[in-house]
Amino acid sequence: MQISLTLSPSKVPILFPPHQPISAATPKTCRVSLQTHVGPVHALKESGFLPAIGRAIEEEEYRLARSQVARKGLDLEGYTIEGISIGGQETCVIVPEFKCAFDIGRCPTRAIHQNFVFITHAHLDHIGGLPMYVASRGLYSLKPPTIFVPPCIKEDVEKLFDIHRAMGQVELNIDLVPLDIGETFEMRNNLVVRPFKTQHVIPSQGYVIYSVRKKLKKQYIHLKGKQIEKLKKSGVQITDTVLSPEVAFTGDTTSDYMRDPRNADALRAKILITEATFLDQNYSIEHARQHGHTHISEIMENAEWIRNKAILLTHFSSRYHLENFQTGSPFQLQDIHQAVSKLQSKVSAKVVPLTEGFKSMHT
Numbered sequence: 001m002q003i004s005l006t007l008s009p010s011k012v013p014i015l016f017p018p019h020q021p022i023s024a025a026t027p028k029t030c031r032v033s034l035q036t037h038v039g040p041v042h043a044l045k046e047s048g049f050l051p052a053i054g055r056a057i058e059e060e061e062y063r064l065a066r067s068q069v070a071r072k073g074l075d076l077e078g079y080t081i082e083g084i085s086i087g088g089q090e091t092c093v094i095v096p097e098f099k100c101a102f103d104i105g106r107c108p109t110r111a112i113h114q115n116f117v118f119i120t121h122a123h124l125d126h127i128g129g130l131p132m133y134v135a136s137r138g139l140y141s142l143k144p145p146t147i148f149v150p151p152c153i154k155e156d157v158e159k160l161f162d163i164h165r166a167m168g169q170v171e172l173n174i175d176l177v178p179l180d181i182g183e184t185f186e187m188r189n190n191l192v193v194r195p196f197k198t199q200h201v202i203p204s205q206g207y208v209i210y211s212v213r214k215k216l217k218k219q220y221i222h223l224k225g226k227q228i229e230k231l232k233k234s235g236v237q238i239t240d241t242v243l244s245p246e247v248a249f250t251g252d253t254t255s256d257y258m259r260d261p262r263n264a265d266a267l268r269a270k271i272l273i274t275e276a277t278f279l280d281q282n283y284s285i286e287h288a289r290q291h292g293h294t295h296i297s298e299i300m301e302n303a304e305w306i307r308n309k310a311i312l313l314t315h316f317s318s319r320y321h322l323e324n325f326q327t328g329s330p331f332q333l334q335d336i337h338q339a340v341s342k343l344q345s346k347v348s349a350k351v352v353p354l355t356e357g358f359k360s361m362h363t
């Protein structure tokens with residue numbers, strides 16, 4: 001059974017059950033008071049400075065744990081990333097710097113203010129919030145959003161909006177862009193997006209967002225400012241355009257995309273946002289593959305291909321929890337933090353789980 005504690009700032013959680021000694025090194029006076037079945041926090045108050053230090057540490061630990069749980073956005077490689085992703089329930093990962101959301105299972109409020117949405121595939125936990133997102137933007141008089149979809153679902157998405165327009169007798173204004181693998185779309189003058197191939201049980205694709213900058217061609221590097229200026233005025237192309245992959249988002253996929261050389265940019269983007277639906281030995285790699293998903297052990301096996309600086313793991317099955325709840329069940333599932341620490345030991349990239357929406361013993 002899971003027990004959730006409701007805590008207010010004035011209440012310090014009881015970290016040590018009354019029937020257990022705090023540690024072997026605990027002063028005798030403390031042990032005596034604990035054996036009288038007085039609550040541990042109360043017991044600590046009755047003795048000298050050591051318990052006071054213990055209490056301060058306890059409060060600090062609690063404060064840290066609580067702030068981890070309450071924190072919404074993640075800071076990764078200069079980007080703030082927020083959102084929610086629970087397998088089969090909803091996925092929407094937002095990068096405010098790009099004004100974009102990847103997938104939109106249920107339309108969290110924060111997503112409404114993003115101008116671009118990238119849809120990876122048509123499962124409801126990834127596309128279900130799309131009509132609500134468009135309607136909400138209309139309600140707030142925000143400009144029509146640009147929605148990217150795999151070309152094979154474009155017509156169905158158009159029909160979906162036609163049905164909502166007819167049923168609700170509303171204007172739903174969108175700029176729908178079917179973007180195929182290998183095509184490039186300019187989001188703004190220094191930012192472009194390209195889809196890449198993923199493998200799921202229905203048609204799917206991931207997206208890489210690139211920053212764009214101009215770099216002086218090698219043959220002109222030795223020239224002085226005035227000479228460069230003169231060349232430029234004469235109409236000579238003096239710069240090359242350089243694309244740097246910043247953020248890659250896979251959506252639902254098997255791990256096969258990691259071994260496709262055409263997907264190299266996804267694996268060298270500063271941040272790779274990928275899925276790890278299954279985390280433990282209760283589910284085999286075969287099971288993950290059959291359902292079009294990735295098992296975390298496959299990411300470990302493919303560690304040699306990963307060049308990203310950070311990996312954000314998403315789409316954990318709703319069977320998992322943040323920490324081990326000590327249920328005593330021999331079939332207890334691996335918790336998310338344990339699984340992530342195992343992957344961290346295999347890759348040089350920083351590994352972070354997107355855990356918004358998952359239960360914690362600190363909530």
Ligand SMILES: [Zn+2]
Pocket residue numbers: 087088091123125126252315
């Ligand atoms: Zn999904």
Ligand SMILES: [Zn+2]
Pocket residue numbers: 121123200252
């Ligand atoms: Zn799916």
